[in-house]
Amino acid sequence: MAKKSSQVRWLIALGAVVLLGVLVYSTLQQTRQRYEVCVTFKNATHCATAAGSTYDQAVRSAQEIDCQLLTNGRDENMVCLDRPPASVRPAK
Numbered sequence: 001m002a003k004k005s006s007q008v009r010w011l012i013a014l015g016a017v018v019l020l021g022v023l024v025y026s027t028l029q030q031t032r033q034r035y036e037v038c039v040t041f042k043n044a045t046h047c048a049t050a051a052g053s054t055y056d057q058a059v060r061s062a063q064e065i066d067c068q069l070l071t072n073g074r075d076e077n078m079v080c081l082d083r084p085p086a087s088v089r090p091a092k
Contacts, residue, residue, distance in 0.1 A: 034091035037062035041070040041080045049091045059088055 035058045038047040048065035052058035067080035 033058040035059050035062060036089050036091045037066060037085045038087040039063055039066035039070060039080065039083070040086040041067065041076075041083070044070050045086065046070050047087075051091075059085065 032051075032053055033055050034049060034051045035055070036047055036049045037059055038045055046066045046069050048062045048069075050058050050062035050065060052061055063081060063085055066085075067077050071077045071080050
């Protein structure tokens with residue numbers, strides 16, 4: 001009985017290590033792409049840096065930050081997000 005209990009413990013420990021590895025790997029993959037995005041709205045410009053797993057996710061995230069800070073209210077925010085960014089460049 002003691003041998004079976006020891007095997008179960010090893011399996012649980014191995015499962016925990018694998019789960020931890022998957023979590024670390026997926027977390028690192030979420031921030032592979034970093035871009036600085038500048039948005040101009042109503043004669044005001046703001047630049048933000050954001051990271052994402054793809055180019056589109058990183059740029060959209062930075063654009064959302066910019067528009068949130070440049071606009072007043074939901075309607076203006078939606079208009080701002082529909083416009084292309086003024087500039088996009090890889091972040092250092």
